[in-house]
Amino acid sequence: MALLPILEYPDTGLRKVAAPVPADRFADPAFQRLLDHMFQTMYEAPGIGLASTQVDTYERFMVIDVTETRDQPLVFVNPTIRDRSADLRVHTEGCLSIPGVFADVTRADGIVVEAFDRHGKAFELIVDGLLATCVQHEIDHLDGKLFIDYLSPLKRDRALKKLEKLRKGRD
Template sequence: MSTLRITKHGETVLKKVSGPVDCENMKKDIPRLLRDMWKTMYSVKGVGLAAPQIGLNIRLAIIDVRPQGKSQRLVLINPRIVSKEGIQRGEEGCLSVPGVYAKITRASRVAIRAFDAHGKPYEMTAEGLLARAFQHEIDHLDGKLFIDHLDFIDKLKVMSLIRDLKKNWN
């Protein structure tokens, strides 16, 4: 297993819409890629990681929000949100924008459709932190960062902070 380099704000891979994963053609590569993604995410204490964050523009993400302190590893291959309900506002951060946190408004309940690590389709409905994580990671696959949801004034403040923090990113 390898720890992968996490792409940072400003790298073009983070702003591109990712293409679909061909589960049949990638079936022998997916297990190793997922192992490396899990190792990378846990090494920086993340709860989610999308393929663009490791330099790959494919529709693949992983999430483990650890409900009740227990690991619940979710693999999202070619995910899409099929419904959204309600509103929640909460603080978000991102491994690709280290040290930056902001209050973001998201749907409080979402339903997604995706394929698991074995290429089997599934549907899942989530609320709270898991709903937020689904939306955050799928945004990455659509070339969006959480800061893209900020209003103009808040985005200006965050961009100023990012300029300062970038000096210390490796």
């Protein structure tokens, strides 16, 4: 399988809103391969979630595996958050598209998410904790939003300066 290039901030592709996946796409072998390549890319990065927009594909799907053993891969196609708990959770988030930058983000601790699996079967999950944070983070990607958008202007500026410094160190 091929590793996919991950777009990095400030690539304008990260701000594009993904279109719904049509029903006939599930039977497409190329779509199934793309999902497999996304998992491989996510695991190698390493990360716990990857949205299609991060790999320059603008359809509404994402892959997630928050387990340490990397043995519970989840595919969400056309995901929608149907409910959010009133309880909030602060989690230190990072992003494969903003490598090396981490910041505290407040999100709903629990959510109800509806989606289709990789074969087009509808499902609903009630999740909390890290998985809820990850689902919300990846859906934000599909909507053209990044975790740094939740930060105050001062914290966002610091995060982006850190990213710039890290990039200079890579060159």
